[in-house]
Amino acid sequence: MIAGARRQGLEALAMLGKVLRDEPMARHTTLGVGGPADWFFQPRDRDALARAMPLIPADMPRLPLGRGSNLLVLDGGFRGVVIDMAGLNVTRLTGNELYAEAGARMSRVASLCAAQGLSGLEFLATVPGNIGGGVAMNAGAFGQEIADCLQRVEVMDGEGRCMALERSSLAMGYRCTRLPEGALVVAACFRLQAMDAAKVRQRMRAMREQRGKRQPLSWPNCGSVFKNPPGDYAARLIEAAGLKGMRIGGARISERHANFIVxxxxxxxxxVLALIERAREAVWRQAGVRLETEVRIVGEKR
Ligand SMILES: Cc1cc2nc3c(=O)[nH]c(=O)nc-3n(C[C@H](O)[C@H](O)[C@H](O)COP(=O)(O)OP(=O)(O)OC[C@H]3O[C@@H](n4cnc5c(N)ncnc54)[C@H](O)[C@@H]3O)c2cc1C
Incomplete structure (x- = not known):
């Protein structure tokens, strides 16, 4: 596509939602850091997204965004278009089947299920992301994960075409889901179990309380920075390597939970990146374990 046509296509997105140029990603990540995205697009709804996709030049990198609660965007920003899925937020319960669009907040989905006496997704009350990000990450906590009750996802390709994929085709594992290259999750369908509503609410409350005690929730953060290696905990390894409380610039390895950077x-x-690298090196030297990041690192260094 020639330069003028590219720009025209991108500018036409404004009819389908909100378009921002050079938008600081620090505003869209829970860590509160990150340089500018060249283009930032928030479609009004699912239909607008489908119409928008063919307008985005095929060779332009696209970054789907939920609540940015598992994202470290580097200071040089993102050369491409960030697609904020917040406008896709329809949720529908039919018996014990839940349909939730990608931009629905996980905590809202948890409350909806609790109100209807449906169990299986209580842990979502403690995870600050959206359904699309939760599916992409196979979010989990307290022995539950998205994969447990996910039936299928609806994904959209670069041309705005949708298809349904059964959970079995997604190879879901510990904090990972294999989505087709470039696919956006637009919605997910779950099957839940009936349970007394008061009991579901009580389980959610207990999870929230535990979270509040263990995690440094009063500072901006991105949740667990590293995945736990098999049979061990990243937090224990980082603490054993003597890095708890270490500070670089304005970022610190939390005193409360060593797998959090605040x-x-x-x-x-x-x-943040320097602390990640420092922790990785120290744990490798001290324990011979290679930590893998759970947080997704995107964009360019400054
Ligand atoms: C305080 C705190 C506690 C947390 N606790 C937990 C926890 O207990 N368990 C847990 O698993 N995680 C936890 N997290 C991490 C995070 O909340 C989850 O990974 C969550 O699923 C990310 O959702 P999000 O909408 O913010 O996704 P984002 O951070 O916006 O995106 C994460 C990844 O998913 C991709 N993505 C987002 N939306 C879509 C989409 N619609 N289609 C395709 N790809 C998409 C993004 O491109 C990115 O690669 C925590 C984070 C914080 C800040």
Whole structure:
């Protein structure tokens, strides 16, 4: 596509939702760091997204965005278009089947299920992302994960075409889901179990309380930075390597939970990345374990 046509296509997105240029990603990640996205598009709804996809030049990188609660966007920003899925937020319960669009908040979905006496997704009350991000990450906690009650997802390709994929085709594992290259999750369907509503609510409350005690929730963060290696805990390994509380610039390895990095106010992505690298090296030296990041690192260094 020639330059003028590319720009025209991208500018036409404004009829289908919100379009921003050079949008700082620090505004869209829970860590509160990250440089600008060249283009930032928030479609109004699912139909608008389908109409928008063919307008985006095929060779332009696309980054689907939920609540940015598992994203570290580097300080140089993202050369492409960030697609914020927040406008796709329809949820529908039919018996014990739940349909939720990608932009629905997981905590809202948890409350909806609790109100109807449906069990299986209580842990979502403690995870600050959206359904699309939850599916892409196979989010989990307290012995539950998205894969447990997911039946199928609806994905959209780069041309705006949708298809349904059964869970069995997604190879879901510990914090990973194999989606087709470039596919956006637009909705997910779950099957839940009937349970006394008061009991579901009580389970959610207990999970929230535990979270509040163990995690540094008063500082901007991105949840667990590293995946737990088999048979061990990343937090234990980082603490054993003596890094709990370590600070670089405005970022710190939390005193409360060593697998959390918190932004103490003026952190840059480079500070967070430097702590990630420091923790990886120290754990490798001390314990011979290679930690793998759970947080997705995207964009360019400054
Ligand atoms: C305080 C705190 C606690 C947390 N606790 C947990 C926990 O207990 N368990 C857990 O698993 N995680 C936890 N997390 C991490 C995070 O909330 C989850 O990974 C969540 O699923 C990410 O959702 P999101 O909408 O914010 O996704 P984002 O961070 O926006 O995106 C994450 C990844 O998914 C991709 N993505 C997002 N939406 C879509 C879509 N519609 N289609 C295709 N790809 C998409 C993004 O491109 C990115 O690669 C926690 C985070 C915080 C800040």
């Amino acid at each position: 932004n103490e106010g003026d952190a840059t992505a480079a500070d």
